[in-house]
Amino acid sequence: MVALDVEKFNEMTKFDGVVVIHLSAAWCTPCKAFxxxxxxxxxxxxxxxxxxxxxxxxxxxxxxFNVKSIPTIAVLRGGALIFTHEGSLSEKALSDVIRQAGEADLEAIRKSVAAAGVAKLGKSGGR
Structure with a gap:
């Protein structure tokens, strides 16, 4: 399990595989349950x-990630955000999302990322 910060997130955008991110806060009871x-x-x-x-x-x-409520699940593949969900998911539903993300056409994702540009965060100010 990776605890994300800006630097680690930027590394994740270079990874071709599936990255599943649980966005939460220490005070959030539903986050703890998930x-x-x-x-x-x-x-x-x-x-x-x-x-x-x-x-x-x-x-x-x-x-x-434009988080409006937590917990939120975000899934990246090939540096692109391909799925978000506000609220908890069951283990079966999360596994299904992971399966679908793994089956997604990586070349099509790469083309989409290249066309849009990959967001980088850091001290230079923003995305």
Whole structure:
């Protein structure tokens, strides 16, 4: 499990595989409840990067994901955000999202990212 900050997020945008991010905050009771599902699902997918993002300690990243409520799940593939979901998911639903993300056409994703440009965050100010 990777704890995301801006630098680690920028590294994730270079990764071709599936990255699943759990956006939450320490005070969020539904986020805490979802942790068990997220952790169990992570244990069943060795080929997927699972990351956590505390929106209170990393507000710039929370803003980059346009978080309106937590928990939020975000899935990246090939540097592109391909799925977001506000609220918890069941283990079955999260595994299905991961399966679909893994089956997505990586070349089409790359073309989409190239056309749009990959957002980078950092000290230079914004995305």
């Amino acid at each position: 942790n068990a599902v997220f952790d169990k699902t992570a244990g069943n997918h060795d080929d997927v990067v699972f990351a956590s993002l505390d929106t209170d300690t990393q507000p710039e990243l929370g803003a980059a």
